[in-house]
Amino acid sequence: MSKKVHAPAIASTLWGDAWRRFGQHRVALGCLVLLIVLVLSCVVGPFLSPYSYSNQNLALGPTPPSFAHWFGTDMLGRDLLSRLLVGGCVSLGVGLLATTIALTIGVSWGMAAGYAGGRLERFMMRIVDILYSLPFTLFAILLMVLFAEPLQTKLHQLQWDACAPYGRLFLLFLAIGAFEWLTMARIVRARTQELKNLAFIEAARSLGRGPVAILWHHLLPNLAGLIIIYATLTLPDAVLMESFISFLGLGVQPPLTSWGDLINIGANSMEEYPWILIFPSVFFAATLFALNFVGDGLRDALDPRASRGND
Amino acid sequence: MPPLLRRALVGLLEIIPVLWVVASITFFMARVVPGGPFDRERSLTPEAAEANMAYFGLDQPLPVQYCHYLWNLVHGDLGPSLQNPGWSVNELLAQKAPISAELGLWALVVALVVGVPAGVLAASRPRTWVDYAPMSLAMLGICLPTFVLGPILILVFGLKLEWVNVNGWFTASDRILPAITLGLYFAAFLARLTRGSLLEARQQDYVRTARAKGCSPTRVLLVHALRNALAPVVAFLGPTIAGLVTGSFVVESIFQIPGIGRLFVEAALDKDYPLLIGVTVLFATLLLLCNWFADLVLAYLNPKARLE
Numbered sequence: 001m002s003k004k005v006h007a008p009a010i011a012s013t014l015w016g017d018a019w020r021r022f023g024q025h026r027v028a029l030g031c032l033v034l035l036i037v038l039v040l041s042c043v044v045g046p047f048l049s050p051y052s053y054s055n056q057n058l059a060l061g062p063t064p065p066s067f068a069h070w071f072g073t074d075m076l077g078r079d080l081l082s083r084l085l086v087g088g089c090v091s092l093g094v095g096l097l098a099t100t101i102a103l104t105i106g107v108s109w110g111m112a113a114g115y116a117g118g119r120l121e122r123f124m125m126r127i128v129d130i131l132y133s134l135p136f137t138l139f140a141i142l143l144m145v146l147f148a149e150p151l152q153t154k155l156h157q158l159q160w161d162a163c164a165p166y167g168r169l170f171l172l173f174l175a176i177g178a179f180e181w182l183t184m185a186r187i188v189r190a191r192t193q194e195l196k197n198l199a200f201i202e203a204a205r206s207l208g209r210g211p212v213a214i215l216w217h218h219l220l221p222n223l224a225g226l227i228i229i230y231a232t233l234t235l236p237d238a239v240l241m242e243s244f245i246s247f248l249g250l251g252v253q254p255p256l257t258s259w260g261d262l263i264n265i266g267a268n269s270m271e272e273y274p275w276i277l278i279f280p281s282v283f284f285a286a287t288l289f290a291l292n293f294v295g296d297g298l299r300d301a302l303d304p305r306a307s308r309g310n311d
Numbered sequence: 312m313p314p315l316l317r318r319a320l321v322g323l324l325e326i327i328p329v330l331w332v333v334a335s336i337t338f339f340m341a342r343v344v345p346g347g348p349f350d351r352e353r354s355l356t357p358e359a360a361e362a363n364m365a366y367f368g369l370d371q372p373l374p375v376q377y378c379h380y381l382w383n384l385v386h387g388d389l390g391p392s393l394q395n396p397g398w399s400v401n402e403l404l405a406q407k408a409p410i411s412a413e414l415g416l417w418a419l420v421v422a423l424v425v426g427v428p429a430g431v432l433a434a435s436r437p438r439t440w441v442d443y444a445p446m447s448l449a450m451l452g453i454c455l456p457t458f459v460l461g462p463i464l465i466l467v468f469g470l471k472l473e474w475v476n477v478n479g480w481f482t483a484s485d486r487i488l489p490a491i492t493l494g495l496y497f498a499a500f501l502a503r504l505t506r507g508s509l510l511e512a513r514q515q516d517y518v519r520t521a522r523a524k525g526c527s528p529t530r531v532l533l534v535h536a537l538r539n540a541l542a543p544v545v546a547f548l549g550p551t552i553a554g555l556v557t558g559s560f561v562v563e564s565i566f567q568i569p570g571i572g573r574l575f576v577e578a579a580l581d582k583d584y585p586l587l588i589g590v591t592v593l594f595a596t597l598l599l600l601c602n603w604f605a606d607l608v609l610a611y612l613n614p615k616a617r618l619e
């Protein structure tokens with residue numbers, strides 16, 4: 001690696017610095033590119049592919065990778081690449097929505113607790129502690145088992161047939177989001193506590209701004225870096241959780257699919273047709289790997305202080 | 312009363328209301344859902360279905376059912392299983408628990424025996440290949456979830472190389488692959504944790520003192536630094552046990568191990584509500600007790616935390 005001297009084009013803004021630091025982290029940058037390619041192909045790919053993810057071709061059956069089917073076909077003769085791309089959309093989409101939910105709840109909870117202080121704060125964080133110690137995976141599974149079918153029936157009753165297959169997805173990201181917000185709440189609370197005693201908050205308060213305005217206009221922008229970091233670290237967790245539930249057969253239902261579901265199908269026929277297991281596993285592991293590295297890189301870039309402590 | 316004992320008792324008392332909330336939430340979750348657990352069985356005549364509902368007490372008003380359920384729960388009775396005729400949830404759990412506990416124990420052994428030494432090794436020569444090799448493997452271990460690792464291990468070692476048998480839970484060699492599958496993630500996590508806290512401990516003054524007095528580098532690392540570096544590892548054992556418990560769902564399903572994890576997944580697919588509730592309450596109790604215990608150990612190790 002040759003060391004070039006960069007002329008500081010944008011003198012040194014917070015985000016400019018962060019972007020420069022992120023660029024120096026070669027592995028993270030490579031992972032970001034990989035992720036972008038992956039997401040784009042998952043979104044655009046199904047439209048370009050000559051095969052549908054759900055059309056069965058029982059006469060064809062399982063075939064190894066070939067020019068016609070790059071990743072081969074599955075037990076029912078469906079093109080594996082098309083299914084992988086659609087599954088990726090579902091896995092990443094559910095992960096993204098769940099992360100958004102976790103973000104919204106976690107940030108508001110943590111900011112409110114940290115800013116309120118005193119007994120209210122202790123009470124709110126005690127709730128987080130208690131929820132932390134519960135087997136949430138079990139609750140997520142319970143939620144799916146109990147409410148997925150009634151929700152689907154309800155949607156059919158309301159004549160919203162088009163939405164019915166997505167009822168399960170909705171429940172899935174609700175269940176995951178309800179679980180993932182706890183870490184975010186803890187981290188945001190800790191930083192809010194530090195920030196709220198600084199002079200600029202004092203100034204805003206003495207100018208007569210209300211608590212909501214202070215939280216929204218003064219604290220939130222200062223928490224942005226932290227929130228971005230932990231959002232990227234929550235995303236792989238959420239994707240993992242979705243695949244975990246789908247792997248057990250409790251998440252998405254056929255013909256819709258997700259990476260966990262594909263790995264499950266592959267594991268059932270791996271002795272004779274190993275490619276049905278290997279391709280989804282590689283895609284999934286690579287995505288998790290890339291997401292984790294991008295999260296680490298962002299942490300180094302946006303919060304150099306925290307990453308030095310971790311090393 | 313000594314503060315440590317006080318802390319232990321208060322913690323134990325706090326568990327009770329939490330468990331009550333867990334039990335209530337799971338109960339009402341299962342009851343607000345429209346449609347009973349026997350709806351899918353078309354062969355049942357209406358009379359038989361009614362008799363079934365009456366037998367399981369599902370025809371009573373909800374508050375009565377709830378009181379009945381809580382009363383039984385306090386006495387440790389989780390009720391009959393719906394899908395396993397003639398079995399009570401207690402009997403099912405008692406039969407499966409030892410198997411899951413054994414799996415969890417082996418996985419914990421893998422996590423500790425692989426993870427901690429790997430972290431020590433990496434910290435002994437930071438920023439050389441002795442550091443990078445185990446840490447890259449650890450990163451890989453963290454990114455490979457059990458349901459990817461398990462099938463791949465089966466494919467390679469069970470089906471292609473035929474070193475071990477992959478279905479069932481009979482001989483000692485049946486324990487190897489499941490324990491590795493379940494334990495590897497935590498081994499990887501512990502390795503990173505141990506390395507990080509050991510590197511931090513090596514910069515402390517007492518380490519410099521020990522070295523100045525002529526201790527060998529190995530002794531300084533293993534005796535002086537490691538003892539203090541292990542506190543975060545102990546703190547992580549609570550979450551580890553929680554993770555081993557939930558991870559066992561997948562591992563038991565993949566390797567066909569007849570433990571509680573597989574029982575839960577089957578109960579979920581069959582809508583066996585009492586069994587689902589029973590497993591949830593059991594795991595919640597287990598996790599709360601684990602966290603309580605980890606908290607106590609930490610308080611014992613760290614005088615600062617003891618005073619808080």
